[in-house]
Amino acid sequence: MEISKSLIAGLIIASSFLSGGCASNNAQEQLSTSTTNNASVDNSDPRDPLEPINRIMWDFNWELLDAYFLRPVTVGYVTVMPQFARTGLVNAAQNLQEPANFMNNLFQGKIDDGLDSLARFVLNSTVGIFGTIDVASHIGIARKEEEFGETLGTWGVNTGPFLMLPVLGPNDPRSFSGEVVDGMVYPMAVIDGGLAIARYVVSLLETRAQLMDQEAQLEQAVDDYAFVKNAYFENLAFKVSDGKSSDKAIEQEQLDDFADFEAMLEGTDFEYIDEQTNDEQQNDQKEKENELE
Known part of the structure; x- marks a missing residue:
């Protein structure tokens, strides 16, 4: 499973995931409007029937685990590790996901994107020295990331209730199941424990490093938990529709x-x-x- 969704990672990064219209801004505006009108945060979100428990888990992840462990370790990692080494590690970690991208693109009817994912895996695993060099991108074959959770979404499967998991952070049954399936695809299913842990750690630290610039948005939120939850669901909708959901929302608003x-x-x-x-x-x-x- 993708620990890169861990802690806040999950979807505070969603706060900057939309090019052209941040979901985080929409989440913040919705939350501010709700708070202004009701003088308190609405706790009756049908997507979040487990909210009391989820809030406890959020406080643990953000105020304890991240503040006293993950963030300090990430700062040390960014300070010590040279940029070229970080880039190589990220490339290698992402390359291991290409077969799953290939499978999910095919399942969603995106034949060309699936073939691109397969070509990327072959090129980067060989010429790119086990994926450390992203040769495919240099010759114009862009990464087409798709997860099985997104595939289920395109098939009409609902997310289910929002889950704030200990350590893993924002999640939902559909995404969690999708991560399990993606982890069973070669080569993820055959890599040994040490390599798998190394991949998880690199993904986690790089995700947390990207989050540094977004911390101010979270600190300014009226309700940080609701901010992350709203951004999380907007990000899911954005990914499942390949960005079309936000365009439709804008058109409808106009x-x-x-x-x-x-x-x-x-x-x-x-x-x-x-x-x-x-x-x-x-x-x-x-x-x-x-x-x-």
Whole structure:
């Protein structure tokens, strides 16, 4: 399983996952609106029936485990480890996921993306020296990451209740099951314990390192737990729809705004002027037709 989702990792990083429209900002706005209207955080989220327990787990993960262990270790790792070595380790860890990417792309009907994932695995595992060098990206074959949890989502399987797991952080039954399946795909299923642990540790530390710049957003949140939960679900929807969900939401919001604006004009002088202008244009058109005759 992907420990890179561990602790906050999960989906505070989701706060910067959307290019063009951060889910974290949407989550923050929703939470602020709810708090302003109700003077308290709404604890009746149907996605989160286990909220009292989940909040306890969140406090443990964020205020204890991360504050006193993960963050200090990550700072030391970033300080000591040269950038080229970090890049090589991340490339190698991601390369081990390419067969799972291949499988999930095929299951989702993305044949070309699946073949790209297979080509990446072959190239990077050989020419790229066991995946430490991302040769495929250099020649234009981009990474097409897909998880089995996302595949289940495209098949119509719901996420199930939100789960804040000890150490592993934000999760849900669909994603958790997907990680188990992805872990059974070659070569993940055959790598020994030491290599598997090394991969998990590298993924965890690199994810936490990327999170450093996002900590301010979490600290400013009215309710950090709700902030992470909302961002988590928005990220899931974004990934399952390949980013189309946010585009649809924006389009719908624009349509709603236009409908409201149109309703405001009804019965106003603007509406009268618009009708008058249309009548004048029709009269001008008739006069031109008569002249031509």
